Amino acid sequence: MKALILAAGAGTRLRPLTDTCPKPMAPIAGQPLLAWTLEWLRRYGVTEAALNLHHLPDVVRAGLGDGSRFGIRLRYAVEEELRGTAGALHNFPGFFDQTFLVIYGDLLLDIDLDDLIRFHRQQGAIMTLALKRTDTPHSQGMIDIDTTGRVKRFIEKPAVWDGGDTANAGVYVCEPEIVSWTPPGFSDFGHDIIPALLHAGVPVYGRPLRGYLLDIGTPAAYEQAQQEWRARQEARGERGKRQEVSEARGEGQEARGERGKR
Template identity: 30%
Template sequence: MIIKTNNVEVEATTPLRKALEMLEASPVKIIIVLDSDRTLVGTVTDGDFRRAILRGDNMDSYVIDIANREPVSVHEDLNAGTLKSLIRERNVRYIPIIDDDGRLKGIYDGSVTPTSSDLKVPIVLMAGGLGRRLMPLTADCPKPLLPLADKPILEHIIVKFRDQGYRRFYISINYLGHMIEDYFGTGKNWGVEISYLRENMRLGTGGALDLLPNNMQFPFLVMNGDLITEMDFDDIVRNHIEAGAAATMCVREYMTAVPFGVVKFHGNTYLDVEEKPTYTHHINAGIYCLSKDALENIPSGEFYDMPTLFEDLTSKQHPCGVHVMRDSWIDIGNPREYESAQSRFRAKAEAEAADKKGRRIDD
């Protein structure tokens, strides 16, 4: 959760006594030290104050004297999922958020946001498709098991969810589904629990949900098994619950560039021309959050897709929502997209290997 910092912002020359009084009066247990143009220059926690008191520091000395002058901070464009991972990795509660010029934009408080593990939200992954557009790669391998760098697409997805606190998975399988089941088993090797929804016929992204158990936990997330994203899944769950929606669809901006002048006219009368415009649309991102009302509308034993579910729910006056995602998103649907994802993951793996090698040398 991003919180305001007005009551804990101080200049470098603020006396320790005043800064400590501010900390004691504020629910935000960190002091942010800024220069005159709001550039972040340091942070001070209650631990820093305790150590200063034990050392016998003069309480009229400046707060910058005890500040951490190289605090962990993140850019304002960093996605929330990565931010939460950094909170866990660094074992800190607060992380300042800065802009391109190092100016403070806010603080992320990792302790106040409800987590998926608190909600026990299950994940349904759709992995039963034929992968026709990726033939011949999918002739003897289901698309979710195609490799990206060192592991299959579906493994990247499961690990991303797991690292955000999700533990319960249902995987819908059909085409070459036994290979997916053999690879992941019960999920024990990944620290998760996996059950399988075995489609005897192709049921679509909605129809497969009829195979879920009667004791299904609500709400639950549904995601196509060929997507790679850095989104914070807790965000859509929280928005879904707050809106009281039966179903929430993730949408993403998609821009279409027209390489010609677009002519506007009425009848035979010319009005205007817009040269090579770019139009912005919102597309279905293949990620959903569903409640009990949505699941109860799934027909049994027939092909049924998710857009149809939203149409049916809307026609029956069930509230449906959208969640606009702005994090990275890759839909691996054709050879060009697969190769693009391959290149991105190879580059990421090489960068991580070089970083590890550099740390070993430094050690």
């Protein structure tokens, strides 16, 4: 599978850190944010990723290289003028020739991609959005869905919102047809493409995410990310140690067998 990682943002709210480091390369628990993203994508079978760059692009390229250490082949495009979240697709002609992912580059995440992709295919969607809950609708892309998950309404950062607390999480599963819905020049998924798809009756769906996701775009969120992610890694390490001990004792095999009987 392929992915587009949106990594062109300047991250002005994280200054002075982002004066010398692009927001997607901000260090989190010992390595850049995008390194965690690539490790997560590889676990779900992503083998190629495209990144649009703008602010300090050489820092990103130097930090990630060709992607070989992550097991993902990377390609880059530097935008002298920003093209928007959807316009970024046109940086990579011919690349999006199969079902692909779009990931916002300022997200620290460990969500179940298999669940999202499976739902997308079951529904026959052209685009499926991972959904989260929020109590700040004025700063989010807000969504209403029906009982099947089909998106009925989408408003980007509404001044007034009379719907529920469901918001766009910034992770999409898309079919290649999405590229043809994206005009040349600047275009944005939230302001332009998703509303156009809904107006045309194209099947767009939303699926509540399973797992962890945090936008690190403010100083408070960045500090939260440091604390929570380090705790998650420590907990994961402890689980791994317990697994190794149980398998050394012959307990792991039995545990797997018991699960298989259920």
